[in-house]
Amino acid sequence: MTSVPVLHLDNVAHAFGDMQVLQPMDLLVESGEFVAIVGPSGCGKTTILNLCSGWLTPSRGAVRQGGRSRTVFQHDGLFPWLTVGENVRLGLRHLPEAERSTRVAHWLGLIDLVSFERHYPHQLSGGMRQRVELVRALAGETDLLLMDEPFSSLDYLTRLRLRGELARLLREQPRTIVLVTHDIEEAAQLADRVLVLSERPARVCDEVRIDAHRPRDLTHPAVVNAVHRILTGLGLEQDRPATSASTPLTS
Ligand SMILES: Nc1ncnc2c1ncn2[C@@H]1O[C@H](COP(=O)(O)OP(=O)(O)OP(=O)(O)O)[C@@H](O)[C@H]1O
DSSP states (O other): OOOOEEEEEEEEEEEETTEEEEEEEEEEEETTOEEEEEOSTTSSHHHHHHHHHTSSOOSEEEEEESSOEEEEOSSOOSOTTSOHHHHHHHTTTTSOHHHHHHHHHHHHHHTTOGGGTTOOGGGSOHHHHHHHHHHHHHHSOOSEEEEESTTTTSOHHHHHHHHHHHHHHHHHSOOEEEEEOSOHHHHHHHOSEEEEEOSSSBOEEEEEEEEOOSSOOTTOHHHHHHHHHHHHHTTSSOOOTTSOSSSOEEO
Protein backbone atom coordinates (compact mmCIF):
# COMPACT_ATOMS: atom_id res chain seq x y z
CA MET A 1 0.00 0.00 0.00
CA THR A 2 1.43 3.41 -0.93
CA SER A 3 0.92 6.00 1.75
CA VAL A 4 -0.06 9.51 0.89
CA PRO A 5 1.37 12.37 2.99
CA VAL A 6 -1.45 14.54 4.30
CA LEU A 7 0.85 16.89 6.16
CA HIS A 8 4.49 17.77 5.74
CA LEU A 9 6.44 20.09 8.02
CA ASP A 10 9.62 20.64 6.10
CA ASN A 11 12.43 21.99 8.29
CA VAL A 12 9.94 24.16 10.15
CA ALA A 13 11.08 26.46 12.96
CA HIS A 14 9.22 29.23 14.74
CA ALA A 15 9.95 32.27 16.88
CA PHE A 16 7.64 34.85 18.41
CA GLY A 17 9.70 38.02 18.15
CA ASP A 18 13.10 37.15 19.60
CA MET A 19 11.77 34.15 21.53
CA GLN A 20 12.64 30.93 19.72
CA VAL A 21 9.80 28.47 20.37
CA LEU A 22 10.48 25.69 17.93
CA GLN A 23 13.79 24.37 16.66
CA PRO A 24 13.84 23.15 13.04
CA MET A 25 11.70 20.02 12.76
CA ASP A 26 10.50 17.68 10.05
CA LEU A 27 7.21 15.87 10.28
CA LEU A 28 5.51 13.76 7.66
CA VAL A 29 2.02 12.54 8.53
CA GLU A 30 0.59 9.91 6.21
CA SER A 31 -3.03 9.27 5.37
CA GLY A 32 -4.75 7.33 8.17
CA GLU A 33 -1.96 7.96 10.66
CA PHE A 34 -2.59 9.10 14.24
CA VAL A 35 0.28 11.19 15.59
CA ALA A 36 0.32 12.53 19.15
CA ILE A 37 2.55 15.33 20.42
CA VAL A 38 3.49 15.52 24.09
CA GLY A 39 5.92 17.78 25.92
CA PRO A 40 6.39 20.10 28.89
CA SER A 41 3.95 22.96 29.40
CA GLY A 42 4.80 25.98 27.26
CA CYS A 43 7.25 24.11 25.02
CA GLY A 44 5.38 24.87 21.81
CA LYS A 45 2.80 22.10 21.20
CA THR A 46 -0.09 24.40 20.32
CA THR A 47 2.27 26.46 18.20
CA ILE A 48 3.02 23.32 16.15
CA LEU A 49 -0.71 22.68 15.71
CA ASN A 50 -1.24 26.29 14.63
CA LEU A 51 1.57 25.91 12.12
CA CYS A 52 -0.03 22.67 10.84
CA SER A 53 -3.42 24.38 10.37
CA GLY A 54 -1.87 27.35 8.57
CA TRP A 55 -3.09 29.72 11.28
CA LEU A 56 0.57 30.63 11.90
CA THR A 57 3.23 31.06 9.22
CA PRO A 58 6.56 29.50 10.21
CA SER A 59 9.58 31.74 10.65
CA ARG A 60 11.52 29.15 8.71
CA GLY A 61 10.70 26.15 6.49
CA ALA A 62 7.44 25.19 4.82
CA VAL A 63 4.17 23.52 5.80
CA ARG A 64 2.43 21.51 3.09
CA GLN A 65 -1.06 20.13 3.46
CA GLY A 66 -2.46 17.48 1.15
CA GLY A 67 -6.10 18.40 1.81
CA ARG A 68 -8.45 20.22 4.13
CA SER A 69 -7.88 20.36 7.88
CA ARG A 70 -10.06 21.09 10.85
CA THR A 71 -9.07 21.90 14.41
CA VAL A 72 -10.93 20.43 17.40
CA PHE A 73 -10.35 22.48 20.56
CA GLN A 74 -10.72 21.61 24.23
CA HIS A 75 -13.51 24.12 24.74
CA ASP A 76 -16.98 23.79 23.32
CA GLY A 77 -16.96 24.08 19.57
CA LEU A 78 -20.68 23.38 19.14
CA PHE A 79 -23.06 26.08 17.96
CA PRO A 80 -25.25 26.78 21.03
CA TRP A 81 -28.24 27.90 18.94
CA LEU A 82 -28.37 24.60 17.02
CA THR A 83 -29.59 21.27 18.37
CA VAL A 84 -27.29 18.28 18.72
CA GLY A 85 -28.67 16.83 15.49
CA GLU A 86 -28.24 20.10 13.61
CA ASN A 87 -24.67 20.44 14.86
CA VAL A 88 -23.75 16.98 13.59
CA ARG A 89 -25.64 17.65 10.36
CA LEU A 90 -23.35 20.62 9.70
CA GLY A 91 -20.47 18.20 9.31
CA LEU A 92 -22.40 16.29 6.66
CA ARG A 93 -22.87 19.05 4.10
CA HIS A 94 -20.89 17.01 1.57
CA LEU A 95 -23.68 14.37 1.51
CA PRO A 96 -26.94 14.57 -0.44
CA GLU A 97 -29.77 16.03 1.70
CA ALA A 98 -31.67 12.72 1.73
CA GLU A 99 -28.74 10.85 3.31
CA ARG A 100 -28.01 13.34 6.06
CA SER A 101 -30.75 12.35 8.51
CA THR A 102 -29.77 8.68 8.36
CA ARG A 103 -26.12 9.58 8.94
CA VAL A 104 -26.95 11.87 11.87
CA ALA A 105 -28.84 9.00 13.51
CA HIS A 106 -25.95 6.66 12.73
CA TRP A 107 -23.33 8.92 14.33
CA LEU A 108 -25.46 9.73 17.36
CA GLY A 109 -26.08 6.00 17.77
CA LEU A 110 -22.33 5.41 17.94
CA ILE A 111 -22.06 7.73 20.92
CA ASP A 112 -25.34 6.69 22.57
CA LEU A 113 -27.01 10.06 22.12
CA VAL A 114 -29.85 9.32 19.69
CA SER A 115 -32.45 10.42 22.23
CA PHE A 116 -30.66 13.78 22.60
CA GLU A 117 -30.87 14.72 18.92
CA ARG A 118 -33.30 17.59 19.61
CA HIS A 119 -31.53 18.85 22.71
CA TYR A 120 -29.42 22.00 22.69
CA PRO A 121 -25.75 21.90 23.80
CA HIS A 122 -26.51 23.64 27.12
CA GLN A 123 -28.87 20.77 28.01
CA LEU A 124 -25.99 18.27 27.83
CA SER A 125 -23.14 17.51 30.22
CA GLY A 126 -19.57 18.53 29.31
CA GLY A 127 -18.72 14.93 28.37
CA MET A 128 -21.83 14.59 26.18
CA ARG A 129 -21.00 17.85 24.37
CA GLN A 130 -17.47 16.63 23.78
CA ARG A 131 -18.80 13.37 22.30
CA VAL A 132 -20.99 15.36 19.91
CA GLU A 133 -18.03 17.56 18.98
CA LEU A 134 -15.99 14.44 18.32
CA VAL A 135 -18.51 12.80 15.99
CA ARG A 136 -19.15 16.10 14.25
CA ALA A 137 -15.44 16.30 13.49
CA LEU A 138 -15.16 12.63 12.49
CA ALA A 139 -18.33 12.68 10.37
CA GLY A 140 -17.03 15.56 8.26
CA GLU A 141 -15.04 15.26 5.09
CA THR A 142 -11.81 16.88 6.26
CA ASP A 143 -8.59 15.06 5.46
CA LEU A 144 -6.73 16.08 8.59
CA LEU A 145 -8.03 16.54 12.14
CA LEU A 146 -5.91 18.67 14.44
CA MET A 147 -6.88 18.11 18.06
CA ASP A 148 -5.67 20.40 20.83
CA GLU A 149 -6.28 18.76 24.21
CA PRO A 150 -9.81 17.74 23.17
CA PHE A 151 -10.55 15.94 26.47
CA SER A 152 -8.61 18.01 28.96
CA SER A 153 -11.63 19.79 30.46
CA LEU A 154 -13.31 16.48 31.31
CA ASP A 155 -13.08 14.34 34.42
CA TYR A 156 -10.82 11.28 34.37
CA LEU A 157 -13.56 8.67 33.89
CA THR A 158 -15.20 10.59 31.05
CA ARG A 159 -11.80 11.02 29.40
CA LEU A 160 -11.17 7.27 29.61
CA ARG A 161 -14.56 6.58 28.09
CA LEU A 162 -14.11 9.10 25.29
CA ARG A 163 -10.69 7.75 24.42
CA GLY A 164 -12.30 4.33 23.98
CA GLU A 165 -15.04 5.86 21.88
CA LEU A 166 -12.57 7.72 19.70
CA ALA A 167 -10.60 4.49 19.12
CA ARG A 168 -13.85 2.72 18.19
CA LEU A 169 -15.03 5.57 15.93
CA LEU A 170 -11.71 5.52 14.12
CA ARG A 171 -12.33 1.92 13.17
CA GLU A 172 -15.67 3.01 11.68
CA GLN A 173 -14.19 6.04 9.94
CA PRO A 174 -10.38 6.06 9.72
CA ARG A 175 -8.94 9.55 9.96
CA THR A 176 -5.60 11.29 9.85
CA ILE A 177 -5.08 12.95 13.21
CA VAL A 178 -2.50 15.10 14.97
CA LEU A 179 -3.32 15.27 18.69
CA VAL A 180 -1.66 17.59 21.20
CA THR A 181 -2.05 16.32 24.74
CA HIS A 182 -0.62 16.60 28.25
CA ASP A 183 -1.97 13.13 28.92
CA ILE A 184 0.74 10.58 28.23
CA GLU A 185 -1.58 7.59 28.69
CA GLU A 186 -4.00 9.13 26.21
CA ALA A 187 -1.19 9.48 23.66
CA ALA A 188 -0.02 5.90 24.23
CA GLN A 189 -3.55 4.47 24.05
CA LEU A 190 -4.54 6.26 20.86
CA ALA A 191 -1.57 7.14 18.67
CA ASP A 192 0.42 5.19 16.11
CA ARG A 193 3.35 7.50 16.81
CA VAL A 194 4.11 9.84 19.70
CA LEU A 195 6.50 12.76 19.32
CA VAL A 196 8.11 13.70 22.61
CA LEU A 197 9.20 17.33 22.73
CA SER A 198 11.92 18.93 24.85
CA GLU A 199 11.59 22.16 26.81
CA ARG A 200 11.35 25.34 24.76
CA PRO A 201 12.79 25.89 22.22
CA ALA A 202 11.20 22.55 21.45
CA ARG A 203 12.87 19.81 19.48
CA VAL A 204 11.69 16.24 19.00
CA CYS A 205 13.73 14.34 21.60
CA ASP A 206 12.07 10.96 21.01
CA GLU A 207 9.63 9.37 18.61
CA VAL A 208 7.75 6.36 19.97
CA ARG A 209 5.94 4.03 17.57
CA ILE A 210 3.13 1.89 18.96
CA ASP A 211 2.19 -0.98 16.67
CA ALA A 212 -0.85 -2.34 18.49
CA HIS A 213 -4.48 -2.43 17.41
CA ARG A 214 -6.91 0.11 18.86
CA PRO A 215 -8.74 0.13 21.21
CA ARG A 216 -5.90 -0.60 23.65
CA ASP A 217 -6.31 -1.09 27.38
CA LEU A 218 -4.14 0.96 29.69
CA THR A 219 -2.57 -2.31 30.83
CA HIS A 220 -1.67 -3.40 27.29
CA PRO A 221 2.11 -4.08 27.29
CA ALA A 222 2.62 -1.78 24.30
CA VAL A 223 0.83 1.05 26.16
CA VAL A 224 2.75 0.43 29.40
CA ASN A 225 6.08 0.39 27.55
CA ALA A 226 5.19 3.48 25.55
CA VAL A 227 4.19 5.40 28.70
CA HIS A 228 7.48 4.46 30.33
CA ARG A 229 9.49 5.48 27.32
CA ILE A 230 7.65 8.80 26.95
CA LEU A 231 8.20 9.57 30.65
CA THR A 232 11.87 8.71 30.19
CA GLY A 233 12.04 11.02 27.16
CA LEU A 234 10.55 13.78 29.30
CA GLY A 235 13.16 13.13 31.99
CA LEU A 236 10.53 11.99 34.48
CA GLU A 237 11.67 8.36 34.81
CA GLN A 238 14.96 6.53 34.65
CA ASP A 239 15.40 4.32 31.61
CA ARG A 240 15.44 0.59 32.27
CA PRO A 241 16.93 -2.18 30.13
CA ALA A 242 13.49 -3.66 29.26
CA THR A 243 12.71 -0.84 26.80
CA SER A 244 15.33 -0.52 24.14
CA ALA A 245 15.72 3.05 22.95
CA SER A 246 14.95 2.69 19.26
CA THR A 247 12.89 -0.45 18.78
CA PRO A 248 9.23 -0.07 17.84
CA LEU A 249 6.75 -1.08 20.52
CA THR A 250 4.60 -3.96 19.31
CA SER A 251 1.64 -5.84 20.69
N1 LIG B 1 0.81 34.50 19.73
C1 LIG B 1 1.84 34.44 20.55
N2 LIG B 1 2.65 35.49 20.71
C2 LIG B 1 3.75 35.43 21.51
N3 LIG B 1 4.12 34.33 22.20
C3 LIG B 1 3.33 33.24 22.06
C4 LIG B 1 2.17 33.23 21.24
N4 LIG B 1 1.61 31.99 21.30
C5 LIG B 1 2.38 31.28 22.13
N5 LIG B 1 3.41 32.01 22.59
C6 LIG B 1 4.49 31.55 23.48
O1 LIG B 1 5.09 30.42 22.87
C7 LIG B 1 5.43 29.45 23.84
C8 LIG B 1 4.78 28.13 23.46
O2 LIG B 1 3.37 28.26 23.59
P1 LIG B 1 2.41 27.04 23.24
O3 LIG B 1 1.02 27.50 23.54
O4 LIG B 1 2.71 26.57 21.88
O5 LIG B 1 2.90 25.96 24.30
P2 LIG B 1 2.23 24.58 24.72
O6 LIG B 1 3.32 23.57 24.71
O7 LIG B 1 1.03 24.31 23.88
O8 LIG B 1 1.81 24.94 26.21
P3 LIG B 1 0.76 24.21 27.20
O9 LIG B 1 1.18 22.77 27.28
O10 LIG B 1 0.96 24.92 28.49
O11 LIG B 1 -0.62 24.41 26.62
C9 LIG B 1 4.98 29.99 25.18
O12 LIG B 1 6.09 30.56 25.82
C10 LIG B 1 3.98 31.07 24.82
O13 LIG B 1 4.02 32.13 25.76
